[in-house]
Amino acid sequence: MNTSSSLPAYFLWLPLIAIAAHMFEEFVWPGGFAEWYRHYPPGRTVKVSTRLLIVVNIVFVALSLIPPVLGATTKGYAYWLVVAAIAGANGLFHVVATIRARKYSPGVVTGVLLYIPLAIVGGFELLKLNLVAPATALQAVLFAAAYSWWSNWNHSRSIVA
Numbered sequence: 787m788n789t790s791s792s793l794p795a796y797f798l799w800l801p802l803i804a805i806a807a808h809m810f811e812e813f814v815w816p817g818g819f820a821e822w823y824r825h826y827p828p829g830r831t832v833k834v835s836t837r838l839l840i841v842v843n844i845v846f847v848a849l850s851l852i853p854p855v856l857g858a859t860t861k862g863y864a865y866w867l868v869v870a871a872i873a874g875a876n877g878l879f880h881v882v883a884t885i886r887a888r889k890y891s892p893g894v895v896t897g898v899l900l901y902i903p904l905a906i907v908g909g910f911e912l913l914k915l916n917l918v919a920p921a922t923a924l925q926a927v928l929f930a931a932a933y934s935w936w937s938n939w940n941h942s943r944s945i946v947a
Contacts, residue, residue: 792915798862800908801869802850804900808873809843812893819892823941828887833944846872863917864926867909871930874905879934905930 812819824834850869856862877897884891909926912918 793858793911793917797908798853798858798866800904801853801866801873802847804873804896804904805847805850807900808876808893808896809847811896817892822889822892826883826887826891826941828889830945832941833946834941860918863912864922867912867918867923867926868929870905870908871926872933873901875930875934877901877905879938 820834820836820839824832826832849865853862853866853869856865876893880891880894880897884894909923913920913923
């Protein structure tokens with residue numbers, strides 16, 4: 787695996803930057819994600835604690851710090867791809883949720899403009915430069931899909947009405 791890279795030094799920080807922008811959209815401006823999520827899917831009310839949202843986001847931010855800490859290494863790029871794939875899956879969630887609810891899902895703008903392109907373009911670039919193996923890319927996509935499925939399943943278990 788090639789660990790020397792023509793990627794810019796800031797590449798490893800891109801997921802963290804995208805996550806920060808996404809969280810800003812969800813919780814600050816225009817905000818309202820927590821309340822929106824408690825009423826998703828349409829016609830249902832779901833228990834979602836502020837604590838859960840904080841913990842999930844802290845874990846995601848912490849995960850996004852692993853690639854820059856590991857640096858331009860095979861492991862650093864592999865973790866980068868996992869974080870980007872999770873972000874991409876989250877971006878797709880926001881698109882589907884916006885369509886399904888027929889209402890703006892706080893996070894859909896950054897999901898479409900940052901998360902999805904980051905996962906697709908970044909992933910293909912890492913593959914093209916032979917910085918990650920195709921098996922690593924597949925594992926990242928499968929991990930993101932599994933996390934997304936689990937998150938949706940867990941959310942649906944919390945319906946109270």
